[in-house]
Amino acid sequence: MSKIKSSEAVKVVVRCRPLNRKEESNGPAGGIVQMDLRLGQVILRNPRAPASEPQKTFTFDAVYDPNSKQRDLYDESVRPLIDSVLAGFNGTIFAYGQTGTGKTYTMQGAWMDPEKRGVIPNAFDHIFTHISRSQSDKQYLVRASYLEIYREEIRDLLDPNHGSARALELRENPDTGVYVQDLTSCVCKSIKEIEEVMNVGNQARAVGATDMNEHSSRSHALFLITVECSQPGPDGRKHIRVGRLNLVDLAGSERQAKTGVQGERLKEAAKINLSLSALGNVISALADGRSSHVPYRDSKLTRLLQDSLGGNAKTVMVATLGPAPQHYEETLTTLRYANRAKNIQNQPRVNEDPKDALLREFQREIARLRAQLNHRKWRNKQKMEQMDGETWEKDGDGETDGEEEDVEVEKEAEEYVKLEEQRLEREKQAIREDGSLLAGEKQRLLGEKERMMGDLRREQEATEQLTAQYKAMESKLLVGGKNIIDHTNEQQKMLEMKRQEIAEQTRKEREIQQQMLVQDEETVELRETFTSLQQEVEAKTKKLKKLYAKLQCIKAEIQDVNGEHVTSRQELEQTQNELVRELKFKYLIIENFIPPEEKNKIMNRLTFDPEEDQWKFQPLVPAESKSSQMKKRPASAVGYKRPISQYARVAIAMGAHSRYRAENIMFLELDMTPPNTSSLDHSAEAELNQSPSVDNLITKDKGVRKSRSWCQTPKSITSSSSNVSLTGCHTATAALAQ
Ligand code: ADP
Ligand code: MG
Numbered sequence: 001m002s003k004i005k006s007s008e009a010v011k012v013v014v015r016c017r018p019l020n021r022k023e024e025s026n027g028p029a030g031g032i033v034q035m036d037l038r039l040g041q042v043i044l045r046n047p048r049a050p051a052s053e054p055q056k057t058f059t060f061d062a063v064y065d066p067n068s069k070q071r072d073l074y075d076e077s078v079r080p081l082i083d084s085v086l087a088g089f090n091g092t093i094f095a096y097g098q099t100g101t102g103k104t105y106t107m108q109g110a111w112m113d114p115e116k117r118g119v120i121p122n123a124f125d126h127i128f129t130h131i132s133r134s135q136s137d138k139q140y141l142v143r144a145s146y147l148e149i150y151r152e153e154i155r156d157l158l159d160p161n162h163g164s165a166r167a168l169e170l171r172e173n174p175d176t177g178v179y180v181q182d183l184t185s186c187v188c189k190s191i192k193e194i195e196e197v198m199n200v201g202n203q204a205r206a207v208g209a210t211d212m213n214e215h216s217s218r219s220h221a222l223f224l225i226t227v228e229c230s231q232p233g234p235d236g237r238k239h240i241r242v243g244r245l246n247l248v249d250l251a252g253s254e255r256q257a258k259t260g261v262q263g264e265r266l267k268e269a270a271k272i273n274l275s276l277s278a279l280g281n282v283i284s285a286l287a288d289g290r291s292s293h294v295p296y297r298d299s300k301l302t303r304l305l306q307d308s309l310g311g312n313a314k315t316v317m318v319a320t321l322g323p324a325p326q327h328y329e330e331t332l333t334t335l336r337y338a339n340r341a342k343n344i345q346n347q348p349r350v351n352e353d354p355k356d357a358l359l360r361e362f363q364r365e366i367a368r369l370r371a372q373l374n375h376r377k378w379r380n381k382q383k384m385e386q387m388d389g390e391t392w393e394k395d396g397d398g399e400t401d402g403e404e405e406d407v408e409v410e411k412e413a414e415e416y417v418k419l420e421e422q423r424l425e426r427e428k429q430a431i432r433e434d435g436s437l438l439a440g441e442k443q444r445l446l447g448e449k450e451r452m453m454g455d456l457r458r459e460q461e462a463t464e465q466l467t468a469q470y471k472a473m474e475s476k477l478l479v480g481g482k483n484i485i486d487h488t489n490e491q492q493k494m495l496e497m498k499r500q501e502i503a504e505q506t507r508k509e510r511e512i513q514q515q516m517l518v519q520d521e522e523t524v525e526l527r528e529t530f531t532s533l534q535q536e537v538e539a540k541t542k543k544l545k546k547l548y549a550k551l552q553c554i555k556a557e558i559q560d561v562n563g564e565h566v567t568s569r570q571e572l573e574q575t576q577n578e579l580v581r582e583l584k585f586k587y588l589i590i591e592n593f594i595p596p597e598e599k600n601k602i603m604n605r606l607t608f609d610p611e612e613d614q615w616k617f618q619p620l621v622p623a624e625s626k627s628s629q630m631k632k633r634p635a636s637a638v639g640y641k642r643p644i645s646q647y648a649r650v651a652i653a654m655g656a657h658s659r660y661r662a663e664n665i666m667f668l669e670l671d672m673t674p675p676n677t678s679s680l681d682h683s684a685e686a687e688l689n690q691s692p693s694v695d696n697l698i699t700k701d702k703g704v705r706k707s708r709s710w711c712q713t714p715k716s717i718t719s720s721s722s723n724v725s726l727t728g729c730h731t732a733t734a735a736l737a738q
Pocket of ligand 2: 105249
């Protein structure tokens with residue numbers, strides 16, 4: 001495994017767009033941005049400062065002035081990154097800058113015009129051309145996803161129900177890192193297909209927005225491409241390399257005005273650029289190199305780009321600028337931001353045989369379908385051989401491979417079915433013509449043959465289905481030099497190569513120039529030999545002046561940065577004050593209008609979910625007891641409605657105290673004896689008189705008073721003990737009457 005850890009800085013390039021018509025008409029002031037393409041330097045002029053003030057100079061890996069072509073930027077700064085992705089590295093390109101400075105132009109460009117196609121369409125071309133030109137022992141699987149982060153919510157732009165769908169969640173896997181759960185991923189077999197995916201996503205983005213410009217300036221768009229490549233290694237086994245490419249068009253970096261907004265709107269404003277300010281903090285923390293904590297978890301964007309900033313990825317940042325004087329402050333902020341990002345060190349490595357490689361699954365599935373097809377083929381062959389004792393001419397030894405074999409399987413299946421059908425037809429005919437058979441018997445035999453034919457057709461359909469499935473699956477895998485016909489001729493290829501060489505050379509030249517500049521300053525002293533004291537003084541004065549100017553520059557820079565810091569701190573304080581005020585308001589309502597016990601109940605149920613960054617209610621019923629909602633009756637009270645003491649049980653058994661009887665009164669029906677239907681039975685009364693007491697009788701009844709309904713058929717009262725109480729009542733009534 002080639003997992004050698006090597007460190008590599010984030011590449012930062014700066015691009016300045018031309019003045020637009022409106023800016024041109026504003027006056028002859030011209031742009032405030034100058035570029036030295038040879039040295040990769042940006043020189044920024046402060047339109048409000050006196051001419052004597054030194055201009056600010058920043059050096060980057062490359063700079064692109066307003067005349068630069070899309071193709072130049074791609075060949076010089078992006079192509080090497082895409083090549084790395086194709087070799088199994090993770091790669092990220094993000095465009096950073098104020099709204100209207102050309103982020104979308106750089107990333108997407110104008111699709112129709114080949115000259116103006118941006119990084120993304122050029123990357124599509126690059127990837128698929130590379131696959132078509134690679135060796136045929138390589139298998140590729142290309143997938144694409146498209147998402148957007150708006151107000152800290154992740155939306156899947158390829159989901160047909162994009163507008164109404166729930167925001168997606170981020171999850172973390174110890175093996176593969178942070179990923180978006182349930183994100184749509186489309187397998188793409190050609191440039192056309194992947195462009196289609198891009199278009200679908202762009203449309204979804206536009207549909208969801210009321211004002212496209214406003215929306216795109218406040219949301220981050222991420223186009224993700226995964227390229228998996230399988231190739232036999234020296235050990236004979238197939239090894240898979242997975243390269244992931246993130247193409248990111250960030251929200252506009254201009255400061256969102258937070259002043260004067262309150263409540264929900266304030267929180268919204270605070271959320272819109274949360275990802276961007278978190279990105280700034282991450283970059284600062286990484287560039288600083290001293291801070292041990294990098295706040296990746298502060299926003300969705302930084303979590304998603306965690307690998308791209310200081311992790312396992314190669315990263316290119318394109319900072320876009322506008323040349324107009326009125327945007328001096330924003331331009332300066334962008335340049336400082338970009339300057340800081342240069343210091344981030346990544347540790348890219350090839351992702352070899354990762355656990356989540358989809359290509360492996362695809363290969364397994366294809367092998368399974370192929371085995372099934374082969375089994376069918378073998379079965380058909382066997383049947384053919386049995387049939388009529390004919391020998392199967394085809395050699396079908398399973399050694400032919402690929403498409404040849406598929407064609408063969410199909411042909412054999414068809415031929416078998418055709419022969420079998422003919423045979424059945426012949427047999428049917430023979431049965432029909434056979435005079436010796438009875439009509440019923442004939443019918444039965446014919447029916448049987450029909451059934452066999454039905455079976456045969458079903459079998460054939462199943463085979464066809466299986467073949468289609470197999471082909472669909474296999475077509476998803478791109479094989480080097482096969483799936484895509486390369487239309488470019490040799491001349492064009494040569495041209496491309498030459499262009500790449502030139503780009504490479506320009507890059508190297510710039511690097512050398514930059515190195516020379518640094519060395520020049522350091523070694524100038526060593527080289528100089530002074531012939532006279534006067535000369536020495538002159539040279540040293542010159543040097544002093546130079547250094548003094550540098551010092552002034554740095555001082556001014558420090559002042560600027562301090563000023564910026566103060567502004568952003570003031571803004572933060574203001575936001576905090578507003579939030580505290582709102583919190584006080586909510587507290588006032590809670591303290592005065594919500595009963596304390598209710599409040600406590602709610603507080604006890606609340607838990608914080610760090611994954612979703614939200615407070616959540618715990619369910620009222622604990623999850624494990626959901627299935628058995630009813631609590632179990634305590635064992636000590638079996639057969640009773642509620643726990644009961646031993647004393648009470650004894651008391652019930654004894655019938656000593658009426659208090660404990662209440663426990664077992666089961667039901668009391670109103671016993672309405674119809675009036676005038678029964679006369680007093682004297683013999684019964686006599687019998688009753690002999691009984692010791694009413695109370696005793698009730699005890700015998702085990703304490704259950706069960707009354708007789710008046711509609712029951714009248715029985716002799718004496719025969720049932722359950723009637724005693726009733727009779728007792730009668731007696732009592734009679735006694736009262738007397
Ligand atoms: P952003 O995405 O940063 O808000 P856009 O990419 O939408 O900005 O660019 C704003 C306008 O400027 C567009 O009309 C675009 O065509 C134009 N533009 C930007 N960069 C360039 C460039 N390098 N060359 C020509 N036109 C450009
Ligand atoms: Mg844009």
